[in-house]
Amino acid sequence: MSSSSSTPYSPSAYYLERGELIKQGAEAKVYSLPSLFPPPKIYYPSSPSSSSSTSTPNRDGVIIKHRFPKKYRHPTLDTSLTSSRLIFEARSLARAAKYGVVVPRVLWVDDRGGCIGLERVEGWSVREVLGGGAEGEMELQEEEEEEVELYMPSSQTGEGERDVQGEGEVEEGNEGWERLKGLGVGRDHLMRSIGSALAKLHLTTIIHGDLTTSNMMIRLTPDSKTQPYEIVLIDFGLSSTAQFPENYAVDLYVLERAFASTHPRSEKLYAGVLEAYARGLGEKKWKPIEIKLKEVRKRGRKRDMTG
């Protein structure tokens, strides 16, 4: 990595070199490591073939988020943004965990190196499970979508294709959804869980700042009776603490928009999120936020052109 070599020595460099780059998010490169410990050397005298098997349980998995310098930004601006976001992320995660919100554990913070080490959450993002429309992250990277104008006797083919897209929204190859269905969890249940997870978070006065369905993970729990899975909120890079209903309302509105744009066909489900959120928060706290949310909606969607 050219970007990591140009930064001064950071204690995280060792792990960055060994980690596997799994995703380049908007802000950071995300690396995955099976464990913080070097792979154990275990020798089994009886069966030498399986000597190097490192079938470490997933519990030790580590995620490293490296906020590499963004060259398009002015260096001064970039440095201050990077360090403040890193610190806010760590602070919010620690605070959320303290109050019992399900978030990944913070393992270490290396603010000079722009790195934060987190517990790896095993599961699927809500977006994957809901089937985020036509633009699957993996899909588009592999195959570039292309439209061709062709001689077509009628536009029938187009129609047919559209229908298939609509129906096949949450169907094959969606492991997470299959598992949830196996556990008897429906979409409504999922929405309620999201709503109460958000309520829990907001009760700690933390606002997430970038709520999307990509930033919520579904993790199966060992206890499959009462609560077969839990919602893990991730990516607190834009989080802050807030005191006004306005801030909470904007947070909810961001998610609402993400739902509308990413899952055009699941927009109605969002009502379920709000319902559970309101219940989790309690009448007294929900009322002012509800009023603000209505205001914020008007502001964003039907804005006057002249500003």
Place this chain on the structure above:
Amino acid sequence: MTTAQASTSSTTKKKISPLTRPSRRLLCLGIEGSANKLGCGIISHSPAPSGSTTKVTVLSNVRHTYITPPGEGFLPSDTARHHRDWIVRVIEEAIRKAGVRWSDMDCIAFTKGPGMGTPLQVGALVARTLSLLHGIPLVGVNHCVGHIEMGRQITSSHNPIVLYVSGGNTQVIAYSQQRYRIFGETLDIAIGNCLDRFARVIGLRNDPSPGYNIEVEAKKGKKLVPLPYGTKGMDVSLAGILHSVESYTKDKKYISWNTINEGKGEDAITAYDLCYSLQETAFAMLVEITERAMAHVGARDVLIVGGVGCNLRLQEMMGIMASERNGRVFATDQSFCIDNGIMIAQAGLLAYRMGQITPLEKTGVTQRYRTDAVHVSWRA
């Protein structure tokens, strides 16, 4: 079904466009007047001599801009007066340059919205008159969709993330299931509005455009003054940054144009520095939300459209970001970035080819017309 279907299952996913190849040359005249630019353009879609593609040709693209004195913005009534004074000349010029006759025209496209009410009405009124005079069908076009379609046509980028930045709009858009969906946008004022208003505060000229003059002055700036950086998820807030940069002009350390060339102290803040800081901060926010949208939907290409899109610094920053993600940036020059008639013609003709015609009684204009309200029937 046929060979076309079979080929879709190959390595690249090809969606079949619902557009059929035109059997002859189709002509469309587009009229745009949603803000202070009055534009008229004529586009043709004709079957390419070989292959199954459609050839798109810009026959003419004429524009006249209403320029106000420094320190003043354009008011709806005055802008409408300008449009009324010029529209006949602009349309005649477009027809003359294209070398076509009215009888050749297949449809007339006009801006239905969004924009300023009275200037929009001028364009719609003229479009209706011409339609009745010559018996040509009308197509009402969403201004933002016009920008996107023209940008896609010029740069031939297939399915990019679109950053639409102009005087009235700041949106990050991606196409999905026959709509241009808005992933992020400004929560208050538009970026162009922010730049224009700041240009007014520091007394920059409106000729050729306030945004261009800020770009020029920003090149002389060196110091980055701290300004609020307001990204909220994929949305941005720009009102705070405008207020904050304005308040620097009342600072004791501020040096205005009169004394800018005289000796200045270490901690002086010049108008150049403010232009520079405003651009650096606001554009960094725009690039960031674009990057967020790219990461969110997994797209690689970016298309920048709208008046602010011809700012080279914005294009440069976007280019650096895209290259870090192995993506590409598409941008157009001022003749297609800034509001123009040809983009209305392009979007209108696409709709016309799908059989979308606006009946006369529905040709009213609307100041508020969301990008995602349009059914994009011409894309798969």
